[in-house]
Amino acid sequence: MTKKAANKTFPTTDLAKSANILGGYGSNRAKPRPFNYDVAVRKMYSWIYAASMLNSNTFSSQRLRFYIREQSGKTPIFSTRALSKDRRDYLAGESKHCPSNVVSTKLAEWSSNDWVEVTEPHPILTVRSRCNPEMNGYNFSKLKSLYMQLTGNAYEIPVIDEQLGRPSAVYLIPSQWVDVIPSKGDSGYFIDGYTIGRSQEKQVFPRESIIHYKEANPTDDIYYYGYGRLQAVWSALGLHEAKREEDLARKENMSRPDWLIGSRKPVGQEQMNRLSADLRKQIKGVSKAGNFAALGFDFRAEALNLPDNILGDPDRIVEEIASVFGVPVNKLLANHGLAGGQAESGDANYLRDTILPMLRSDEEELNQSWLPLFSDLNPNDSCLAYDNPISKDRDFELKKSLELFKAGIITRNQALIANGYPEIEEEEDTTVEEEQV
Secondary structure, rough: OOOOOOOOOOOOOOOHHOOOOOOOHHHOOOOOOOOOOHHHHOOOOOOHHHHHHHHHHHHHHHEEEEEEEEEOOOOOOEEEEEHHHHHHHOOOOOOOOOOOOOHHHEEEHHHHHHEEOOOOOOOOOHHHHHOOOOOOOOHHHHHHHHHHHHHHHEEEEEEOOOOOOOEEEEEEEEEHEEEEEEEEEOOOEEEEEEOOHHHHHOOEEEEEOEEEOOOOOOOOOOOOOOOOOHEEEEHHHHHHHHHHHHHHHHHHHHOOOOEEEOOOOOOOHHHHHHHHHHHHHHHHHHOOOOOOOOOOOOOEEEEEOOOEEEOOHHHOOOOOOOOOOOOHHHOOHHOOOOOOOHHHHHHHHHHHHHHHHHHHHHHHHHHHHHHOOOOOHHHHEEEEOOOOHHHHHHHHHHHHHHHHOOOOOOOOHHHHOOOOOOOOOOOOOOOOOOOOO
């Protein structure tokens, strides 16, 4: 087993070496700007901060629920409640939007009517809402989402209580501190473990002790590391920073020099010195602002400074960053606001195209790696799933139930159950008829 950590700047493979493409991927073997995790997490400012934090805040606000399959003859330890029809349809993948494949597959194996939601606090959820003494669940989820966007990877260490047979806490590891320990098996490349820490303080952890979330990465032939959104926009960010540095340097120098004055005929140094002294005398100083210079020689003057209207961020860079992070431009730029109907449609598209895929990816890893850590649960008869983030669907279902109730097609309790509310006792009709004495 090789204990050498893989190179996170550009993972090198035998395939890359044999193809002789390590010199660069661009035209004429031009190298792209090197991507580095440690640098990447410190680039979260300006538009990167705005885009990544918007995604992270929205992602962390979604509710995670725990479902189990209700079996005849077995009484659940925790209190449960039936699922509304729209929630069953969503979890089973039968509605307009659907959760991750692992959730839909589990509900498809059995009737969706057999599944119920655990309503009492269950350790599988409470540990994630109170992750550890240093971090609550909301900030934990938000930070994990940021690492996924900036580096394409997030790493968790669950602390297992051996007596209870389940995690008692979970910690998040900064992605830039983690390196994969690769091992080549007989049938391909695998991950043997991870090294965590910096320089001489690194410690080795076995593969099974780490939960590794990662985005799909077609650039890594061995699939050791994920591919983050910031990595995809790395070149645009470099252009953005270079432009900012250029603008800042010009302004820190008070946009000087303004003009270049040159002679059309050869002149001596003494004559140039006299010209320079004469110019300073005529225009130097705050009180002489706006004065013009009168030259008695055959000189030409050329403006050096660029107009101020080209300074700052080109809209194209902002649009590229917004596109890669899946954020509508109008959410980043205040002066790009949309009308009410357009804004509502844009929000729904944002939740569908950006947030829902993030939730699906998280669901897959939670059900694959987090759920089996609880020894008292059967992974085949339980699942973790987020609510449908698109409120427009919920509003539609509520409106539909209300119309059906008003038309007398369904009862009040049926309408309540369909929308996730508990039943209420029907009061007996004690009205005395007027004709009765």
